[in-house]
Amino acid sequence: MNKFWIVLSHTYISKLKTKSFIITTVIMMALVLILSNMTNILKAFGSDEQEQVAVIDQTGDHLFDSYKAEVEAVNDEITIIASQDEGNVEKKVTDEEIRGYLLLEKDVNYGLKGTYKANQISDSLISNDLFLALSHLKSKRTASELNLTDQQIVQLNTPPAYETIALAENAKSEEDLNQARGLVYVLLFVIYFGVLMYATMIAMEVATEKTSRVMEILISSVSPITQMFAKILGVALLSLTQMILFFGVGYVSIKRNLTDMNEGFFAIFGFGNTNISTIIYAIIFAMLGYLLYATLAACLGSVVSKIEDVQQMISPMTMLVVIAFLIAMFGLGNPSASYITITSFIPFFSPMIMFLRVGMLNVPFWEIAISIGLLIATIILLGIVGARIYRGGVLMYGSSKSLKSIKSALQLSKKK
Amino acid sequence: MALQIKGVTKKFGEFTAVNNLNFTIPEKEMFGFLGGNGAGKTTTFRMILGLLDPTEGEIVWNGNKIDYASSSLIGYLPEERGLYPKLKVRDQIVYLARLRGMNKGKALKELEYWLDRFKVPEYIDKRVEELSKGNQQKIQLIASMIHKPELLILDEPFSGLDPVNVEMLKDAVIDLRDSGTTIVFSSHRMEHVEEMCEHLCIMHKGSPVVEGKLKEIKRSFGKKNVSIRADFDLSFLDSYPGVTKVKTTMEGKILQVTGEDVAASIIRDLVPKGFVRKFELEEPSLTDIFIEKVGAAYE
């Protein structure tokens, strides 16, 4: 057990100190920062300068100041300037000194009337905001004319309750489904990349030890099983470190922009009110998927004799991960399809596909339990066979043709 | 107690790499393993260490099978040298020593001692890939014996070193033996085994052809060497009864004779013929024995 920790901490620390690890971590963290600040960044790029709009108040009620306040409340990037001379502002607009101007008048039918003139009306964003501000202004004026109390105003402005409910039993409501889809999509990506990246890292690590021939010393002092699982957990710890960094950075910066997030385009991803159980299942399935593929990767890494052969050797494993991911992607649109249900029990696919189902549907617990049970059983089986392949593989320095070398590795570690 | 190899055979498929090996390696001694390429030395070592399982027979150290529980008592220098190329010598040795049950502080102190002794203290902060092959070998030898194992297995420890380094490493290994470590090593250099080992084994194609105490092997070999220099023609010795081999050098002849009695009769015949500058009776060298035994097995 003691040696287990020595190998584990050695794997963890020596990987942590490598340049490539530090560089990728920093780059990924920067990416996360950029993504989570997307709305701010878009804003920053979208309008460096304030948009100026002139308002000509012809109501005679001195509405300019209150209107200005309403506009600023709606969109603080629009600057309102007062003006009286329509000919003058029109020239300013054609000269593109200001964006446009609004003529504010009284109207018998509507109470207030606004006329927005600009070079191009396709610029609907500003126009919309001006209209919105005008509506607010009108409501307030009307309310005060009618002598309404604050409470009455609130009542007037509260929209009706509206909800959609799916009748099928294991379906989530439409709103839930859309939100879940976004989250599941992102988490599937995380599982996919995580499993692929860290399993490859394991294969490389084992192959490096083998090709540098330090392996023979190692297996003469630490049993292959201990070594293999210590390495796998060491890299798992490394991945956790990385994930915590990414999610930590993401969380902090999302928290800071939370107001934008709820409305902004992040709402589609369901980040606003994330489903805790989905995230917990994501962690469980990511871990189990990693364990399964990492064990496979360690065996494959142990039979190559040249570091260049690693990619070729692990390509069947990579294919499995990619296939699982593709099935999951197809299933995102129709998670209750029968091929999804079936593959969610097959160990090499289940980490992604059972997760997809759990995230999108209300799957009965026993199904989840069976899938996880099968997955764990496969991991244990693969661990036992894997340790034997590993033990034989590290003494083999021939050509590395996947199946054949796995067979001879098993033979080499056989008792009699 | 000792290291006992009992009826060990190893087959790779149909091929027999080691065939019925039977002997005991005494404790606190140095034991030499000789044999041509592919004789089965490395395979035997791997079986001793438990990296390969014998097809038949068993190997015990002080009554027990060697397994990972005893790894702090065992040291191993594999034939294929290799360390982590990117790791510093310090991190490397400390890691390997900890896997052999040493603590970090002790390992560092020992490492410093050995680097000093091998006259390369500046390597402690170098990465292994920066060192020359021979210097990497020093580091690796340190890795195999830093924890003062009870049993040390060295697979061709002195190959690829310059003579100064060979002496330095040999001294280190001899010191270790004197402090009580049992050492088994393989070599292609007869003189190393001759110089350092009390017991030895010569293997050929998986089978032991000679095994036992060096002195007894030499004695029971029977044949001796006679080297002669004289002022007269020595060609009559080429067909002398009891002479099995003749080698003519610039100055005289070196004969292999079947026994001391033959040497005595030669000297009696030489003296009347003239002035004999040199007459020396020598023990056979291990090289002679090796060539004769392994050569005979080839035929």
Ligand SMILES: Nc1ncnc2c1ncn2[C@@H]1O[C@H](COP(=O)(O)OP(=O)(O)OP(=O)(O)O)[C@@H](O)[C@H]1O
């Ligand atoms: N994994 C293996 N599979 C099949 N044959 C093997 C394997 N390992 C060794 N052999 C065979 O066993 C024989 C003995 O090999 P071994 O490495 O023990 O020789 P050796 O005495 O160490 O030789 P050398 O002096 O060249 O190092 C060789 O013929 C070798 O081809």
Ligand SMILES: [Mg+2]
């Ligand atoms: Mg060898």
